[in-house]
Amino acid sequence: MERSRYLQVALEAAHAAAEVIRHYYRDGVEVSIKADATPVTRADVESEEVIRRAISTAFPDHGFYGEETGSHALDAEYLWLVDPIDGTRSFVRGYPFFSTQIALMHRGEIVVGVSSAPxxxxxxxxxxxxxxxxxxxxxxxxxxxxxxxxxxxSGNLRTLAGxxxxxxxxxxxxxxxxxxxxGDFYHYHLLAAGRIDAVLExxxxxxxxxxLSLIVTEAGGVFTDLDGGPVTLETTSVLAGNPRIYAAVAELMRVPG
Known part of the structure; x- marks a missing residue:
C-alpha cells in the first residue's frame, strides 16, 4: 500500500505518541476530572501535544480538533481529528483497551485514519x-x-438501554x-480483520x-450511525459490519434503509 504524506505523518505522530503513553502506563499517573466528568492524565495531554506538533509542523494550514488541547480552524479544508488516548478509564485502571486515534477529514470526508494500540x-x-x-x-x-x-x-450502550x-x-x-x-478500538480492529462480524455502540x-470508520469501510465493511447516516462531526452512535450482517442487524434495530 502506497502511503501519502498525510498518512506518513499520521503514522509518525502515532508512533511518537505511543512512546509517551508507554512511559506513563501503569506508572500511577495522576488523574484529573474534566468538566464533562471524564478523566484526563498527563499522558493524554503530552501525547496529544506530540501529535499536534508533528501535524502542525508538516501542515501548518490544516485545522486541528483535539480531545485535550483544543481546536482551531474547524472550517479548514483539511481537518485533523485526534484522541490521544481513547479509553483513558482503561488506561488509568491498567488494562490495555485504549488507543490513539488520528484521522484526517477533507471537506467533510475522512480520507486518512490511524488507530494505534500501544x-x-x-x-x-x-x-x-x-x-x-x-x-x-x-x-x-x-x-x-x-x-x-x-x-x-457492543459497547457504550447507556443511551440504547434507556x-x-x-x-x-x-x-x-x-x-x-x-x-x-x-469495546473501544478493539472490536473495530477485529471487525476489519474479519474476526467478528458487526459492532454496535x-x-x-x-x-x-x-x-476506525475509514479502516472498517476500506476493509470492505459498512459503517453508519444508528439512524443509517454517514459519519460526521456530530456522530454519536455506530452500527458497523460486513454488508450482510450489517443489513440483518439494521433490520432488527429498525435502522432506516
Missing part, C-alpha cells in the same frame, strides 16, 4: 481508496452471511451466535471513531 503493540491504518492494513498486512471483513453464525460486539430500541437489541442478542463486548463521539 499496550497491544498493534496498529491499523487506512487511506481512502487504498484499502486497510492491520499490523502490516492488508485486512478484509468477514464473509459470514447468516446472523445465526455471526459474532457481534430508550425504546433496547427491545430491538434483545432480538439481535437472541439471534446471533455470539455476543461480546470488546450508542454513546461515542467523532474523535473515538473517525479513523
Amino acid at each position: 499496550a497491544f503493540e498493534q496498529i491499523a491504518w487506512a487511506e481512502r481508496g487504498q484499502g486497510a492494513v492491520l499490523d502490516g498486512h492488508a485486512c478484509r471483513i468477514s464473509q459470514v452471511h447468516a446472523l445465526e453464525d455471526a459474532a457481534v460486539s 430508550g425504546p430500541r433496547w427491545a430491538d437489541w434483545a432480538q439481535v442478542v437472541q439471534r446471533v451466535a455470539r455476543i461480546r463486548g470488546y 450508542s454513546d461515542v463521539n467523532i474523535l473515538d471513531i473517525a479513523a
Whole structure:
C-alpha cells in the first residue's frame, strides 16, 4: 500500500505518541476530572501535544480538533481529528483497551485514519481508496452471511438501554451466535480483520471513531450511525459490519434503509 504524506505523518505522530503513553502506563499517573466528568492524565495531554506538533509542523494550514488541547480552524479544508488516548478509564485502571486515534477529514470526508494500540503493540491504518492494513498486512471483513453464525460486539450502550430500541437489541442478542463486548478500538480492529462480524455502540463521539470508520469501510465493511447516516462531526452512535450482517442487524434495530 502506497502511503501519502498525510498518512506518513499520521503514522509518525502515532508512533511518537505511543512512546509517551508507554512511559506513563501503569506508572500511577495522576488523574484529573474534566468538566464533562471524564478523566484526563498527563499522558493524554503530552501525547496529544506530540501529535499536534508533528501535524502542525508538516501542515501548518490544516485545522486541528483535539480531545485535550483544543481546536482551531474547524472550517479548514483539511481537518485533523485526534484522541490521544481513547479509553483513558482503561488506561488509568491498567488494562490495555485504549488507543490513539488520528484521522484526517477533507471537506467533510475522512480520507486518512490511524488507530494505534500501544499496550497491544498493534496498529491499523487506512487511506481512502487504498484499502486497510492491520499490523502490516492488508485486512478484509468477514464473509459470514447468516446472523445465526455471526459474532457481534457492543459497547457504550447507556443511551440504547434507556430508550425504546433496547427491545430491538434483545432480538439481535437472541439471534446471533455470539455476543461480546470488546469495546473501544478493539472490536473495530477485529471487525476489519474479519474476526467478528458487526459492532454496535450508542454513546461515542467523532474523535473515538473517525479513523476506525475509514479502516472498517476500506476493509470492505459498512459503517453508519444508528439512524443509517454517514459519519460526521456530530456522530454519536455506530452500527458497523460486513454488508450482510450489517443489513440483518439494521433490520432488527429498525435502522432506516
